[in-house]
Amino acid sequence: MSVSKLLGAACAVTLVAAPAFAQGYPERQVTMVVPFTAGGPTDTVARLVAERMSADLGKQVIVENVGGAGGTLGAGQVAKADPDGYTVLLHHIGMATSDTLYRNLAYDTENAFDYVGLVTDVPMVIVARKDFEPADFPAFVDYVKGHAEDLTLANAGIGAASHLCGMLLMQALDVPLVTVPYKGTGPAMTDLLGGQVDFMCDQTTNTTQQIKGGTIKAYAATTPERLAVFPDLPTTAEGGLPEVQVSIWHGIYTPKGTPAEVNQRLSASLQKALADEGVIKAMADLGTAPVSAEEATPEALKAKLESEIARWKPVIEAAGVYAD
Amino acid sequence: MDLLSNLGMGFSVASSFANLGFCLIGVLLGTLIGVLPGIGATATIAMLLPITFQLEPVSSLIMLAGIYYGAQYGGSTTAILINMPGESSSAVTAIDGYQMARKGRAGTALATAALGSFFAGSVATFLVAIFAPPLTAIALEFGAAEYFSLMVLGLVMSVALAHGTVPKALAMVVLGLLLGIVGTDVYTGTPRFTLGITQFSDGLNFVALAVGVFGIAEILRNLEDEHERQVMTRNINSLFPNRDELRQIIGPVLRGTGVGSILGILPGGGAILASFASYTIEKKLSKHPEEFGHGAIAGVAGPESANNAGAQTSFIPLLTLGIPANPVMALMIGAMIIQGIVPGPSVVTDQPELFWGIIASMWIGNLMLVVLNLPLIGLWVKLLTVPYFVLFPIIMAMCSIGVYSVNSNVYDLFAVAFFGLLGYVLSKLRFEPAPLLLGFVLGPLLEENLRRAMILSRGDPTTFVTRPISAGLLVLALAVLVLVFLPQIRRRREEVFTESEG
Numbered sequence: 001m002s003v004s005k006l007l008g009a010a011c012a013v014t015l016v017a018a019p020a021f022a023q024g025y026p027e028r029q030v031t032m033v034v035p036f037t038a039g040g041p042t043d044t045v046a047r048l049v050a051e052r053m054s055a056d057l058g059k060q061v062i063v064e065n066v067g068g069a070g071g072t073l074g075a076g077q078v079a080k081a082d083p084d085g086y087t088v089l090l091h092h093i094g095m096a097t098s099d100t101l102y103r104n105l106a107y108d109t110e111n112a113f114d115y116v117g118l119v120t121d122v123p124m125v126i127v128a129r130k131d132f133e134p135a136d137f138p139a140f141v142d143y144v145k146g147h148a149e150d151l152t153l154a155n156a157g158i159g160a161a162s163h164l165c166g167m168l169l170m171q172a173l174d175v176p177l178v179t180v181p182y183k184g185t186g187p188a189m190t191d192l193l194g195g196q197v198d199f200m201c202d203q204t205t206n207t208t209q210q211i212k213g214g215t216i217k218a219y220a221a222t223t224p225e226r227l228a229v230f231p232d233l234p235t236t237a238e239g240g241l242p243e244v245q246v247s248i249w250h251g252i253y254t255p256k257g258t259p260a261e262v263n264q265r266l267s268a269s270l271q272k273a274l275a276d277e278g279v280i281k282a283m284a285d286l287g288t289a290p291v292s293a294e295e296a297t298p299e300a301l302k303a304k305l306e307s308e309i310a311r312w313k314p315v316i317e318a319a320g321v322y323a324d
Numbered sequence: 325m326d327l328l329s330n331l332g333m334g335f336s337v338a339s340s341f342a343n344l345g346f347c348l349i350g351v352l353l354g355t356l357i358g359v360l361p362g363i364g365a366t367a368t369i370a371m372l373l374p375i376t377f378q379l380e381p382v383s384s385l386i387m388l389a390g391i392y393y394g395a396q397y398g399g400s401t402t403a404i405l406i407n408m409p410g411e412s413s414s415a416v417t418a419i420d421g422y423q424m425a426r427k428g429r430a431g432t433a434l435a436t437a438a439l440g441s442f443f444a445g446s447v448a449t450f451l452v453a454i455f456a457p458p459l460t461a462i463a464l465e466f467g468a469a470e471y472f473s474l475m476v477l478g479l480v481m482s483v484a485l486a487h488g489t490v491p492k493a494l495a496m497v498v499l500g501l502l503l504g505i506v507g508t509d510v511y512t513g514t515p516r517f518t519l520g521i522t523q524f525s526d527g528l529n530f531v532a533l534a535v536g537v538f539g540i541a542e543i544l545r546n547l548e549d550e551h552e553r554q555v556m557t558r559n560i561n562s563l564f565p566n567r568d569e570l571r572q573i574i575g576p577v578l579r580g581t582g583v584g585s586i587l588g589i590l591p592g593g594g595a596i597l598a599s600f601a602s603y604t605i606e607k608k609l610s611k612h613p614e615e616f617g618h619g620a621i622a623g624v625a626g627p628e629s630a631n632n633a634g635a636q637t638s639f640i641p642l643l644t645l646g647i648p649a650n651p652v653m654a655l656m657i658g659a660m661i662i663q664g665i666v667p668g669p670s671v672v673t674d675q676p677e678l679f680w681g682i683i684a685s686m687w688i689g690n691l692m693l694v695v696l697n698l699p700l701i702g703l704w705v706k707l708l709t710v711p712y713f714v715l716f717p718i719i720m721a722m723c724s725i726g727v728y729s730v731n732s733n734v735y736d737l738f739a740v741a742f743f744g745l746l747g748y749v750l751s752k753l754r755f756e757p758a759p760l761l762l763g764f765v766l767g768p769l770l771e772e773n774l775r776r777a778m779i780l781s782r783g784d785p786t787t788f789v790t791r792p793i794s795a796g797l798l799v800l801a802l803a804v805l806v807l808v809f810l811p812q813i814r815r816r817r818e819e820v821f822t823e824s825e826g
Contacts, residue, residue, distance in 0.1 A: 038370040044661045065732070068523065068733070186591075195464075
């Protein structure tokens, strides 16, 4: 009898015994897989909630970074993990877009996971180098349309949120722009600060302090409502581009087959973490906010994932960009 | 003057009892993980990050910074003793440092590294304090074209790293460049040379490659010839450099500090070049270039100073722009954010205690490191006398843990095994691993910046010569090329008449 058969048998037993076992959950530490490298914005969000969830669950929630292939490696690892609630995944919008961006995913996005809840919606802002000519967003739209050939649009790599946002913007303005991909938002921001590229769309996590410091210029927020940190900054919809709406939503998933009680327990713990003053303040500093308690639920995350997969599929296919 | 009062404030923050303690813990941990082969600062900081949540922001950053530059000190220890560099910077130290160790001068090599690092760290810290803002402005002038030209310069220099024949060195550089291409193409998202293995879609892991071609290959070689190792451990000389040796290292340390400080400021990967550049300069300036690769003390002093200076000045883009220059800096940003400090251009003015406190702590930390490390050298050197059948499995186990901890990726371990064998074969054929490693590190940067520069210039290649900084770097590259090849050509003419001594 092979080890894998033994393991399989053990898993089967676990599944059968699940209800009883969920009572005492968690009995040991929980691993939260972040499918990106440590120190990035997603990692930061994960570490913020993991710390508060640990306090509530009474057992440590350890963040493990399994970076690579646009987050699909880490997601794939969780998809294959034991559905016992001791391995969870914190992923962002990439969970939905990679379903189209990667044509040979090792897992079936809509059927490989159970859901815990949404965490936060990080808004994005259209920002430009500090000496970019247009004075406001309407002028920006006209300027970009008029000078399309001379302008450069940076992004953080194929499939990154900044890339998706750029695609939407180009489709909305109906102008092709020269796009300049970077390996991550850090180097892209460096070149924007140095005036090497003209503009980009980036999440508030990276842009808020730079905008406040006057080192880059902000034109519009890609959210339905204005941002609390920049009440004077118009939204894309106000500027006549309602279709340019992107936020980097984060959700927590468990492997398919995790007992519902366990998901509920995690969800309750997540809601408590999101109501924590410290988390609210830390997120506010990043220009974002925790989602409401109703959204930090399995149902809300499932609905969000499905609608976002459906929303991005045509956009990505129209652009003909794939990451594999 | 502002600077003095700012520094005074920094020192008062950094020298509080608690912060001194955290600084000490940081540098101790850093030294320890630096000494363990394969485990780098990135993995350690990632693991310790949650602990720092409970601390004051300044204390936690002081500790994390301590780990980072402590690891730079410790990393050279394994490079020298067992030919096992943990980061690109110590790969250069391994070339001559390990040869010194084989000749029984491990103590001298370690002391030289420690003293050079201390000097460079202290000077670079003051540079950070005085010139941070203006230097940042210069760093931002570096666009894709400038980085491309800088990388060209680096590649040209890499040929000088080799002490064998130039064609063999070139072959290794090219192999390194090819290995560097493995992974996803930044511009199209297409995977290249990944053999269909998703785990390699972000490229090969540097630590896996370095540990393989340097360390594992060396272990295999040692297993072949146990006798040689006994020679290495039997005659260990005095630990400290004598007066003559001290005189020999002053120049390299000064030049290394200068080169490292400048390159460390560039957020796009300049620090990677620091130790390589310093090595090339020393070899070119030396009256005995033939000693390089066979245990030249200048080949340890220069690069070690350069990499430590670069480690300090790479804090400049982090502190003044909020931009990470390397993965460790990215982690520091994560730590700051969790503490409620969002890094950005305003940190210097909004959080002066933090900014100046960290700077002051760097100097204190460097002092602690040299005080800690000098007495420890004797202990490290004794490690060499551990029987190989004990040492070998420990090294292998530590390497595997270290490499795995970077990304929790089993394929990185397969890569270590593969490159270990490759390194062994290459050493049998008298190819050297250092140019390969440099090619591997520079290749992706070279390609990325070449293509980005071409996109930005709309396909006009003159962008490399019309931008003044870029043009200057290319001229410098040309000059180095001439310097490298002239003696080669001259020597070859001589060799026609005299039989080569091999």
